[in-house]
Amino acid sequence: MSEFFSLTIAGVVTGAIYAVASSGLVVTYTTSGVFNFAHGAIGMFMAFTYWELRVHRGWPAPIALVVVLLILAPLLGAVIERLLIRNLDRRNVATSLVITIGLMVMFIGLAQSIWKPEVRDLRGFFAPHGFRMGGIFVTWHQVITLVLALTVAGFLWALLTRTRVGVAMRAVVDDRNLAALTGASPARVSQLAWAVGASLAALGGILIAPLIQLDVLILTILVINAYAAAMVGRLRSLPFTFLGALALGLAEAYAIGYAPVGGIWGGLRPSLPVLFLFVVLLVLPEERLRVGRFVGAKAPRVPSLRGSAAGAVALVAVTAVASTMLSAADIQRVGQGLAVGLIMLSLVLLIGYGGQVSLAQLTFAGLGAYAMAQWGGDGSPIGLLAAVAIAAPVGALVALPALRLRGLYLALATMAFAVLADNMVFNELFGYGGALEVGRLDLPGVSFDSQRAYLVLLAIAFGGMGMFVLAIRRGPFGRVLSAMGDSPAACATLGLDLTRTKLAVFSISAAMAGLAGALAAGLRTTAGPIDFQMLQGLPILLLAVVGGVTTVSGALVGGLALALLPVLQDRIPELAGLVFLLTGAAAMSLGKNPNGIAFMVSERLAPLLPGRRPETPQAGRSGHLDSVDSDRGGDGAGRVEAGEVTTVGAATG
Amino acid sequence: MALLQVDEVTVRFGGISALESATLDAESSRVTGLIGPNGAGKTTLFNVITGLQPPTAGRVHLEERDVTTVKPHRRARLGLGRTFQRLEVFGSLTARENVLVAGEIRRRWAGDDTDARARADELIDLVGLSGVADERVDALPTGPARLVELARALATRPKLLLLDEPGSGLNEEETEAFGSLLLRLAQEGLGILLVEHDVELVMRVCERIFVLDYGRIIAQGSAKEIQRNEAVKAAYLGTADDDGATTTHTKQRAAR
Numbered sequence: 001m002s003e004f005f006s007l008t009i010a011g012v013v014t015g016a017i018y019a020v021a022s023s024g025l026v027v028t029y030t031t032s033g034v035f036n037f038a039h040g041a042i043g044m045f046m047a048f049t050y051w052e053l054r055v056h057r058g059w060p061a062p063i064a065l066v067v068v069l070l071i072l073a074p075l076l077g078a079v080i081e082r083l084l085i086r087n088l089d090r091r092n093v094a095t096s097l098v099i100t101i102g103l104m105v106m107f108i109g110l111a112q113s114i115w116k117p118e119v120r121d122l123r124g125f126f127a128p129h130g131f132r133m134g135g136i137f138v139t140w141h142q143v144i145t146l147v148l149a150l151t152v153a154g155f156l157w158a159l160l161t162r163t164r165v166g167v168a169m170r171a172v173v174d175d176r177n178l179a180a181l182t183g184a185s186p187a188r189v190s191q192l193a194w195a196v197g198a199s200l201a202a203l204g205g206i207l208i209a210p211l212i213q214l215d216v217l218i219l220t221i222l223v224i225n226a227y228a229a230a231m232v233g234r235l236r237s238l239p240f241t242f243l244g245a246l247a248l249g250l251a252e253a254y255a256i257g258y259a260p261v262g263g264i265w266g267g268l269r270p271s272l273p274v275l276f277l278f279v280v281l282l283v284l285p286e287e288r289l290r291v292g293r294f295v296g297a298k299a300p301r302v303p304s305l306r307g308s309a310a311g312a313v314a315l316v317a318v319t320a321v322a323s324t325m326l327s328a329a330d331i332q333r334v335g336q337g338l339a340v341g342l343i344m345l346s347l348v349l350l351i352g353y354g355g356q357v358s359l360a361q362l363t364f365a366g367l368g369a370y371a372m373a374q375w376g377g378d379g380s381p382i383g384l385l386a387a388v389a390i391a392a393p394v395g396a397l398v399a400l401p402a403l404r405l406r407g408l409y410l411a412l413a414t415m416a417f418a419v420l421a422d423n424m425v426f427n428e429l430f431g432y433g434g435a436l437e438v439g440r441l442d443l444p445g446v447s448f449d450s451q452r453a454y455l456v457l458l459a460i461a462f463g464g465m466g467m468f469v470l471a472i473r474r475g476p477f478g479r480v481l482s483a484m485g486d487s488p489a490a491c492a493t494l495g496l497d498l499t500r501t502k503l504a505v506f507s508i509s510a511a512m513a514g515l516a517g518a519l520a521a522g523l524r525t526t527a528g529p530i531d532f533q534m535l536q537g538l539p540i541l542l543l544a545v546v547g548g549v550t551t552v553s554g555a556l557v558g559g560l561a562l563a564l565l566p567v568l569q570d571r572i573p574e575l576a577g578l579v580f581l582l583t584g585a586a587a588m589s590l591g592k593n594p595n596g597i598a599f600m601v602s603e604r605l606a607p608l609l610p611g612r613r614p615e616t617p618q619a620g621r622s623g624h625l626d627s628v629d630s631d632r633g634g635d636g637a638g639r640v641e642a643g644e645v646t647t648v649g650a651a652t653g
Numbered sequence: 654m655a656l657l658q659v660d661e662v663t664v665r666f667g668g669i670s671a672l673e674s675a676t677l678d679a680e681s682s683r684v685t686g687l688i689g690p691n692g693a694g695k696t697t698l699f700n701v702i703t704g705l706q707p708p709t710a711g712r713v714h715l716e717e718r719d720v721t722t723v724k725p726h727r728r729a730r731l732g733l734g735r736t737f738q739r740l741e742v743f744g745s746l747t748a749r750e751n752v753l754v755a756g757e758i759r760r761r762w763a764g765d766d767t768d769a770r771a772r773a774d775e776l777i778d779l780v781g782l783s784g785v786a787d788e789r790v791d792a793l794p795t796g797p798a799r800l801v802e803l804a805r806a807l808a809t810r811p812k813l814l815l816l817d818e819p820g821s822g823l824n825e826e827e828t829e830a831f832g833s834l835l836l837r838l839a840q841e842g843l844g845i846l847l848v849e850h851d852v853e854l855v856m857r858v859c860e861r862i863f864v865l866d867y868g869r870i871i872a873q874g875s876a877k878e879i880q881r882n883e884a885v886k887a888a889y890l891g892t893a894d895d896d897g898a899t900t901t902h903t904k905q906r907a908a909r
Contacts, residue, residue: 291700480757486742486743486746487741487742487743489741490737492704492705492729493703495729495809497726
C-alpha cells in the first residue's frame with residue numbers, strides 16, 4: 001500500500017511539472033495562434049543554461065533561478081515572438097509548423113555545440129533531503145515542485161482574469177481584429193504570452209531534469225508530454241490541461257511501479273504520453289469547417305508529361321555520367337541525397353499539394369526498410385511491394401484519428417507516432433542496437449550490385465517517382481487536392497468527403513516514403529533503429545520545405561543539400577550540432593515560402609531561357625476579390641480563429 | 654411538400670443571438686428570396702442549411718428528410734448546392750477547372766459517367782464565362798468570380814441552390830442577364846434560395862420573399878406584399894434604395 005502512495009506522490013509531482021510546461025504551451029498557442037513545437041527545446045536549453053550557472057559556475061540556486069526564469073527565458077520568448085512569430089501567416093499550417101520546428105532543431109544543434117556530451121548532474125532542490133510523512137519519504141524537491149505548480153496556476157489565473165493585459169489576452173484568443181478594436185495590441189499581447197510561455201518551459205525543464213536526465217534530446221521530446229496533456233483541454237483550456245497533466249503523470253508513475261519489465265514493455269513508459277494522446281484524439285469532437293480562404297504563394301507551373309519525362313531522363317543521364325567520375329565516398333553521398341530526395345518527394349505530394357503535414361515520413365521509410373530486409377532477400381522486388389503494402393495502411397491508421405481535426409493535430413499525431421516507433425517498434429523489428437541486412441534490388445537480367453549501378457537505380461527511382469507525383473498533380477486527384485487547399489468548405493459543399501481525400505493522400509505519401517526507405521536502405525545494405533529516429537526526420541522535413549516542397553526539383557535540391565551538410569560538418573568538427581543548426585536556421589529564414597530555393601532559382605533563370613514567360617509568384621490574395629463587403633466583418637485570419645470562442649479565461653473560471 | 658424546410662432555427666454565439674427561431678421554406682422550380690440588412694443573419698442561415706454551422710436549436714429538412722445533423726458533404730450529395738458571399742473559389746485553378754473539379758467530385762460520389770469536361774464547357778458557356786475560362790480565378794474580378802461559383806455549384810446538379818449575394822460585382826447589363834438565367838434555371842426545375850441586396854433583381858425573379866432582421870423572420874410573402882409591409886419598410890425596404898440609411902443601420906448594429 002505504501003508503494004502505491006509513494007507512486008501516487010511521484011505521479012502527482014511529475015503531473016505538476018507537465019502542468020507547468022503544458023500551460024505555457026497553451027498560453028502561447030491560444031494568444032498567438034502558433035503552436036510552438038520548440039517549447040520542449042526552449043525548456044531544454046534553459047535547463048542547460050541553469051546547469052551552466054548553478055553547477056558549472058557555482059551560482060547560488062535562487063540567483064540562478066531568477067536569472068533564468070525571470071530574465072533570460074522571457075527575453076528569449078519575446079525575441080522569438082518578434083523575429084519569427086509576429087509576421088507569420090497563421091492560416092497556413094505548413095509554414096507556421098516549419099518555423100517552430102526549425103527553431104526546435106536549431107536549439108538542439110545549438111545545445112549540442114555548446115555543451116559537449118558528458119554526464120551532467122543536475123540535482124533537485126535540497127536533494128537528497130526530505131522528510132517522512134506517514135511512512136512515505138517525500139523529498140523537498142517534490143514539495144517545492146508542487147508549490148511552484150500551484151503558484152503558476154494561481155499566477156495564470158490572476159493574470160488572465162485580474163489584469164488588463166490578461167483580459168486583452170483572452171480577447172485576442174476570441175478575435176485578433178476585435179481585440180485590436182478595443183485598443184489592445186495583439187502583437188504586444190502575443191509577445192507577452194511568448195515571454196510567459198518560455199519562462200514556464202524553462203521552469204518545467206529545470207524541475208524535470210533532475211528526475212530524468214539532463215539530456216538534449218530527452219528534454220526536447222518532452223514537448224510531446226506537454227501537448228498530450230494540453231490536448232485534453234483541446235489546446236485551449238487551462239484547467240483541463242492541468243487535469244490532463246495530472247492524469248499523465250500518474251499513469252507514468254503507476255506504469256513504472258506495476259508494468260512488467262523488459263521486452264516491448266520496456267518501451268511502454270516513454271510511450272505512454274503518445275498512447276494517451278491517441279486516445280484523446282479519438283475522443284475529441286470533429287472540428288467544424290471554417291469559411292475564409294487561405295491563398296498561399298502562387299504554385300509553380302506544372303510541367304507536362306513530356307517535360308517531366310525529359311527531366312527524369314536528364315537526371316538519370318547526368319547521374320550515370322557523374323557516377324564514372326565520382327569517388328566511392330562521393331557516390332555514397334550523392335546516393336544518400338537521392339534517397340533522402342525520394343522521401344522528400346512523398347512530402348511534395350502531402351505538404352506541397354495536399355496541405356497536410358507529417359513528421360513521421362522517416363518512420364514510414366523505416367517500415368519500408370524493414371520490409372525490404374524481411375521480404376526482399378537477394379534483392380527480390382517483393383520487398384519493395386511489401387514496403388508499400390506495410391507503409392500505406394500504417395499511415396492510414398496513424399492519420400485517421402487526426403484527420404477529422406485541424407491540420408495541426410495531424411502533425412502532432414505523426415510526431416507522437418514517430419516517437420512511439422522509436423521507443424517500441426523499431427527496436428523490436430531491427431533488434432536492440434542492431435541492424436538488419438538489406439538486399440539490393442535485383443531484377444532479372446539487371447544487377448544493381450555495384451555502388452555505381454545502385455546510384456543510377458536511385459536516379460531512375462527519383463525520376464520515376466517524380467513523374468508519378470506530377471502525373472497525380474495534372475490529373476483529377478491533383479485538381480481535387482488544389483481545390484481542397486484553396487477552400488475545404490467549398491469542397492464539402494460540392495459533396496467531397498474531406499476526411500477520405502486527406503486519408504488517400506496521406507496513405508499514398510506514406511507508401512512513397514516506405515518505398516523510398518526500402519531503396520535507401522539498399523544503398524547502405526543495412527538498416528537499424530537509429531537510422532529512422534523521429535529527430536533525424538525533422539531535417540528532412542525542413543530541408544524539403546527550404547528546397548521547395550511544391551516542386552519535384554525542390555525535393556532534389558533539398559535531398560542533395562541534406563546529404564552535403566555532413567561534408568561541412570567534417571570540416572568543422574568542433575561545432576557538434578552543425579547539421580541541426582544550419583537546417584534549423586535555413587528553415588526559419590526560408591520556410592515562409594513553400595516554393596523554396598528550386599522555384600527561386602528557376603524564376604531567376606526563366607528570363608534567360610528563350611520562349612518562356614516568367615510567372616511571378618503572387619503572395620497573398622488578389623486585391624479585387626478582397627474588396628467584397630462582409631456580413632460579419634473581419635478578414636480571413638480573424639475568421640479562421642473566430643471559431644475558437646472558448647477563452648483561456650472563461651475556462652479558468 | 655417543400656424541398657427545403659427550416660424550422661425555428663436559433664444560433665447563438667456566446668451571448669449574441671445571430672438567428673432567433675427562423676422558419677423558412679423553399680420549393681423546386683421557384684426562386685425564393687431572402688433579404689434583410691447587413692448582419693441580419695442571412696449568411697448564418699445559409700451556413701446552417703448547408704451544415705457549416707450547427708444550430709443551437711431548430712431543425713432543417715431537405716425533401717422531408719431531417720438533415721440537421723448530417724455533414725456538409727452528405728447534404729451536398731442529397732442535392733444541396735451553394736455559393737458564398739465571401740468568395741470561396743479555387744483560386745489556384747482556372748475558371749474551367751473550377752467547374753471541372755466540381756463535376757469530377759460529383760462523378761465520384763454519384764457514380765455517373767457524364768463527360769465532366771463537356772459538362773464544364775457547357776456550364777461555362779451558360780454563365781457566360783467563355784472569354785475568361787482559362788484564366789486563374791484569383792486573377793478574375795469579383796463579378797465573374799461569382800459566376801464561377803455559380804457554374805461550379807451547378808456542376809454538382811443540385812436540386813436546391815443557395816445563392817449568397819451573387820449579383821454584387823455585376824454591372825446593370827450583367828445583372829439583367831443574370832436574372833434571366835435564374836428564371837431559366839428555375840423553369841428547368843431547380844429550386845433557388847436567393848440572398849441579394851439588389852432589390853430590383855429580387856423583386857423581378859422571386860415568387861416569394863422572406864425578410865430577416867436581427868435574426869428573426871419579420872415578414873414573408875410575394876414581392877408586392879413585401880413592398881407594402883410596414884415592418885419591412887421600417888427595418889429595411891423603406892430606405893433600401895438609400896445606401897446611407899442602410900449603412901446607418903449597420904453602424905447601429907456594430908455599436909450594440
